[in-house]
Amino acid sequence: QKSLAVVARDEKAISPSSRSPYYPFAAASGAGALLKDADGNEYIDFSAGAASLNTGTCHPRIVAAIKEQAEKLLCYTIGYMYEESSVELAEKLISITPGDFPKKVAYGLSGSDAIDGAIKFARKYTGRSEIITFQTAYHGCTYGALSASAICLNMRRGIGPMLSGFHHFPYPHCSRCPWKEEPATCSLACLKEIKKAFSLYLPPEEVAAVIIEPVGGDIGIVVPPARYVRALAELCREHGILFVSDEVQQGMGRTGKWFAIEHFGIEPDIIAVSKSLASGMPLSALIMRSEIADSLKDPGHCFTLAANAVCCKAALATIEVIEDERLIERSTKLGRNICSRLNAMKRENPLLGETRSLGLTIGQEIIKADGGPDRDACAKICYRCWEKGLILTFLSDNVLRIQPPLVISDQEAEKGLKIIEESLEDYKN
Numbered sequence: 001q002k003s004l005a006v007v008a009r010d011e012k013a014i015s016p017s018s019r020s021p022y023y024p025f026a027a028a029s030g031a032g033a034l035l036k037d038a039d040g041n042e043y044i045d046f047s048a049g050a051a052s053l054n055t056g057t058c059h060p061r062i063v064a065a066i067k068e069q070a071e072k073l074l075c076y077t078i079g080y081m082y083e084e085s086s087v088e089l090a091e092k093l094i095s096i097t098p099g100d101f102p103k104k105v106a107y108g109l110s111g112s113d114a115i116d117g118a119i120k121f122a123r124k125y126t127g128r129s130e131i132i133t134f135q136t137a138y139h140g141c142t143y144g145a146l147s148a149s150a151i152c153l154n155m156r157r158g159i160g161p162m163l164s165g166f167h168h169f170p171y172p173h174c175s176r177c178p179w180k181e182e183p184a185t186c187s188l189a190c191l192k193e194i195k196k197a198f199s200l201y202l203p204p205e206e207v208a209a210v211i212i213e214p215v216g217g218d219i220g221i222v223v224p225p226a227r228y229v230r231a232l233a234e235l236c237r238e239h240g241i242l243f244v245s246d247e248v249q250q251g252m253g254r255t256g257k258w259f260a261i262e263h264f265g266i267e268p269d270i271i272a273v274s275k276s277l278a279s280g281m282p283l284s285a286l287i288m289r290s291e292i293a294d295s296l297k298d299p300g301h302c303f304t305l306a307a308n309a310v311c312c313k314a315a316l317a318t319i320e321v322i323e324d325e326r327l328i329e330r331s332t333k334l335g336r337n338i339c340s341r342l343n344a345m346k347r348e349n350p351l352l353g354e355t356r357s358l359g360l361t362i363g364q365e366i367i368k369a370d371g372g373p374d375r376d377a378c379a380k381i382c383y384r385c386w387e388k389g390l391i392l393t394f395l396s397d398n399v400l401r402i403q404p405p406l407v408i409s410d411q412e413a414e415k416g417l418k419i420i421e422e423s424l425e426d427y428k429n
């Protein structure tokens with residue numbers, strides 16, 4: 001078996017630091033929402049490269065754009081010269097991000113470096129040091145992004161110290177509200193924690209930015225209440241704190257809007273994107289108010305390979321495909337269909353707990369009879385799904401992460417759901 005041989009060689013040659021494998025799957029090729037392993041077996045893809053493939057694997061228009069550019073110019077070094085596709089992409093990003101004010105773009109190569117950049121720009125622009133982020137949030141694995149994250153001890157063990165000045169508050173996860181508030185009468189106790197800090201130990205005039213994912217991804221797909229997000233933005237405005245929206249996972253159409261923050265009617269000061277921006281090619285962008293972008297002087301945020309021409313062309317083609325194929329509308333519609341199928345399955349299957357979603361970002365909890373998280377069942381169900389031809393992963397111990405490419409067909413989505421349904425049955429038996 002070729003796949004197993006790749007796995008064995010990988011384990012000898014590649015550090016385990018980048019992987020927590022769910023099953024021995026060695027990807028070899030793919031098209032749209034289908035992937036093939038090294039032995040030619042075909043799988044439905046419900047993971048979309050951890051939300052990097054909103055346009056699917058190897059979309060022909062994006063591959064054509066990459067090939068065409070690769071034959072002309074690969075690398076031009078943004079630090080020393082100008083190049084048109086990076087300008088065209090910046091103009092496009094400025095036009096599709098919320099906020100009718102002057103904006104500029106800064107480029108990088110990954111979601112992590114985008115978050116590091118957001119921290120630097122926010123500190124420089126405001127002249128303040130402190131950063132507010134959220135418990136259980138994931139923003140990346142470079143030191144800045146990691147300091148902003150608070151999700152997993154293994155990421156931090158033995159590599160400290162982290163950057164200083166980071167304060168992690170509870171993410172508004174209503175169904176796990178530590179204050180047991182009910183949605184109808186919720187007093188936003190979680191927001192009061194920040195206000196309390198402002199009166200006790202965290203001078204608000206020393207806070208540069210709040211960094212938040214408007215829909216929590218690695219937290220387990222958590223959609224915060226609009227009231228919370230708006231009140232948080234208001235608190236930022238009141239104290240001159242920048243609002244940074246981490247759209248690395250949920251941006252580029254996945255939630256049924258270009259950017260998840262649009263669901264809350266907020267115009268962030270800084271937006272961070274990567275992953276699906278260039279359909280999986282290494283590119284990140286910070287889109288921010290011009291005065292923030294202008295505050296950091298050369299070479300304050302400069303990666304040699306940032307804004308690589310091939311990646312910028314891939315991103316331009318990605319945006320065109322999302323627009324031309326109406327993928328944003330598709331994500332809303334398909335997300336709704338998948339959720340109603342999951343809710344129907346729930347009637348037959350007590351393993352299925354809460355379903356949380358916005359567009360085509362869906363989290364399905366796997367629970368024990370007492371309602372508690374069932375990590376073991378979740379892992380086994382994912383494994384069984386793989387055996388039956390579905391690439392599915394999970395988050396936050398017990399949450400199935402359903403984030404297929406937005407180009408997935410109704411038939412492929414149904415086939416994937418059927419595999420989940422059968423795998424749940426197999427687990428029970």
Ligand code: PMP
Binds near residue numbers: 111141217246248274
């Ligand atoms: N922010 C969010 C919300 C993410 O989900 C991720 C990746 N899972 C990152 C930042 C980091 O992105 P990257 O892995 O490309 O560095």
